[in-house]
């Protein structure tokens with residue numbers, strides 16, 4: 001077993017983990033932050049995307065021990081004082097989801113995208129979410145949602 | 154998917170990494186970005202007893218100018234290579250290849266050293282390192298050695314890296330007139346066929362040419378027949394078309410898998426060779 005300490009959504013969390021536990025299971029099962037989803041468990045779909053030290057990452061492809069000492073942001077950490085993050089607002093306004101399964105990962109990928117490129121073109125948005133699959137929307141409303149967030153910030 | 158149990162430790166320096174690896178008596182493995190290793194461990198195709206995390210070794214990542222040459226640390230993540238102002242200006246082929254690896258999340262974690270050590274037959278960097286004639290620096294407990302990229306890639310997932318060695322960095326002379334073109338697998342973005350071309354052009358003549366091919370066979374290789382067909386010829390569309398036509402003709406065997414048949418790959422090698430050469434030549438002017 002290993003000791004880990006990481007800042008998750010602004011709070012320091014210390015825990016004992018089996019090194020083979022993936023970050024996504026640590027977040028969901030040990031910290032009960034179930035907003036981060038597991039879609040494929042094979043590094044493809046992006047449903048498990050969180051931010052590690054300010055950049056998007058697939059938490060099903062990282063052991064929790066690798067994130068020891070890091071700052072993690074999950075979908076639960078985006079809203080401030082009950083105020084939706086501009087991307088959450090964008091997904092709400094533009095109907096950027098149907099079943100919602102891909103949404104937390106999609107939003108965390110988009111946070112990194114807008115951080116790197118605050119006013120992306122439609123093409124750049126589509127490239128920025130190539131690591132995230134959505135089986136419902138056909139992506140158009142997701143693109144609109146991200147555009148909404150980019151212009152409203 | 155739950156990997157087999159292992160112990161985890163973090164290396165504080167290169168020497169510490171090598172010492173920790175040696176202490177495992179062959180049962181340990183380095184982990185950098187984990188974006189090749191973790192998927193393998195989930196499938197239990199790899200079951201190391203000890204993982205030594207090298208991702209936070211100070212100085213292992215970074216892109217530096219060294220006189221006329223550029224050095225990229227083995228721990229540098231693909232995102233940093235893709236967005237490096239130095240590379241984009243002096244040697245855009247490297248950033249171009251890095252920007253096409255996987256997706257943003259993969260590029261935020263995966264490293265150059267991990268890609269070279271893993272040597273996936275469809276990985277992008279090996280072709281680029283061949284085209285740049287890069288030197289790969291390896292460190293062992295008893296010293297450092299340098300291997301040419303052309304000697305490093307030996308076979309399927311097989312490279313000239315001893316069990317007690319770590320990749321430290323790669324160095325190369327930047328080439329502006331170089332480009333990478335790939336036909337990629339739609340889901341993963343791995344290369345079905347990827348061609349890296351680096352040209353030396355002066356007074357309208359191609360003085361030198363190095364072409365690296367990935368995705369088509371067990372490991373990345375140079376396309377000598379294309380290089381010969383270019384060298385000493387006028388830097389023109391006609392030269393490129395004629396040279397690309399012979400690309401891969403002598404290659405044996407060519408991969409055939411669920412992503413593409415041998416026939417399709419053979420047809421695409423000239424197409425992507427021509428695209429890479431055309432863009433390389435554009436960058437020469």
Ligand SMILES: Cc1cc2nc3c(=O)[nH]c(=O)nc-3n(C[C@H](O)[C@H](O)[C@H](O)COP(=O)(O)OP(=O)(O)OC[C@H]3O[C@@H](n4cnc5c(N)ncnc54)[C@H](O)[C@@H]3O)c2cc1C
Pocket residue numbers: 043044061182183184185186187188189190191192207227228253254255256259262263264265266267268269270271273275276277278318319320321341342343344
């Ligand atoms: C969804 C997905 C899509 C991908 N698409 C592409 C793509 O389009 N093109 C492409 O080229 N790659 C692709 N990859 C692979 C990706 O680039 C990996 O990051 C890379 O191949 C391995 O780098 P890593 O740092 O993650 O290595 P790790 O997984 O940490 O390690 C891989 C192997 O290298 C060894 N190793 C790591 N660093 C060193 C070192 N410095 N010295 C010695 N040994 C070392 C490890 O022990 C291990 O055996 C993809 C991966 C995923 C998950």
Ligand code: FES
Pocket residue numbers: 037038039040041042043044045046047048049058059060061
């Ligand atoms: S669950 Fe991590 S990428 Fe699909």
Ligand code: FES
Pocket residue numbers: 096097098099100101102103133134135136137
């Ligand atoms: S909304 Fe259902 S998968 Fe995207």
